[in-house]
Amino acid sequence: MASIKKNSTNNINKEIIIARCSEAYAMDMIGTRWKLSVFYQLKHGPMRFSALRDSIGNVTDRMLTLHLREMERDGLVIRTVYPEVPARVEYSLTESAVELQPVWEYLRAWGKRHMDRQQGLTPAPLHDTLD
C-alpha cells in the first residue's frame, strides 16, 4: 500500500488475474482491511474524516488515510474539502460504490448461514500460532 514493485512475481500474478477476470478486479478493489468499514459508515451519507475514524474505531489516521486515498483513486469515494478553519473534509460514496450494496447484503446473509453450518465442526487451526 505504500510502495509496489511492478515486476515482482507477486504483482505480475495479481495483474494477470485482474486482467482476465472482472470479479478479481472488483475483489482487489474492495478487499482490504478498512474498506468495508468505510462503505458501511458512508452508506447513509457523507462523513468527515474524524467522524469516520471515530465511528470505525481501532483505525489509525494513517491507515484510514491510505484506504481512503485508494478508494478515491479507484472511484469509490469522493473527497470534498470545505475551506473552513479548522479544515473540514467530507467523504461520500460514488455511484459505483453504492451499487456494491447488494453484494454486502448477500455476503452478510451468506456469512451468517455459513457460520452456522461451520459451528461445532470447526477443526484445529490451520497455521502455527505464536503466543
Added chain:
Amino acid sequence: MASIKKNSTNNINKEIIIARCSEAYAMDMIGTRWKLSVFYQLKHGPMRFSALRDSIGNVTDRMLTLHLREMERDGLVIRTVYPEVPARVEYSLTESAVELQPVWEYLRAWGKRHMDRQQGLTPAPLHDTLD
C-alpha cells in the same frame, strides 16, 4: 498464511471486524490471491490437484496447496483422496461455495461497468513504483 501471531494488533483488528460483521467474515474467507481462481475452475465439477494447478497457471504447488487447505478448513472445498497409485486427489466445491456464485456474477458485471466508467479518467498512480 504460514504463521499468525494471535495477539498482534493486526490480528486483533481483523477479529474484531469479523466478529461484528458477517460480510467481513465472508470477505476474509474468499479474498486471497488464488481462491477466486479455484472457485472458478471447480465451478463445473471436481478436479484433481494437478489439473487445477495447470488450468490456473502461474500458481506454484505450494501456493495452491495453502489456499486449498484454508478453503477446506473453512468449509469451501472438499478434498477426496482416491487410494490409487500414483495418488489421485480431487477437489470439489461445497454447498456454501456454490452459493457464492451470485456474488461472482454480480461482481463480474459491476467490475466491467466500473472499469468502463474509470476509463480515461484514471489519475496518476497512488504509490511509489520501484522499477
Added chain:
DNA sequence: ATGCTTACTTACATTTTTGTTAGTTCCTTA
C-alpha cells in the same frame, strides 16, 4: 534396486500490508 508420477512439504527469501510514533500545516481564538 531404480526410476516414475502425483501430491504434496520444508526451509528460506521477498514483497506487501498493517501498525507506531511523532510531526506538520492552516488559520483562529485566548
Added chain:
DNA sequence: TAAGGAACTAACAAAAATGTAAGTAAGCAT
C-alpha cells in the same frame, strides 16, 4: 505569543502473504 483542532504526512517497524527451490512418500513398472 501560544495553544488548539482537523486532517493529514514521514520515517520506521512488525506482521502477513506470496514466491523459490529442493526434497519426500507411496507403490507400481522396469
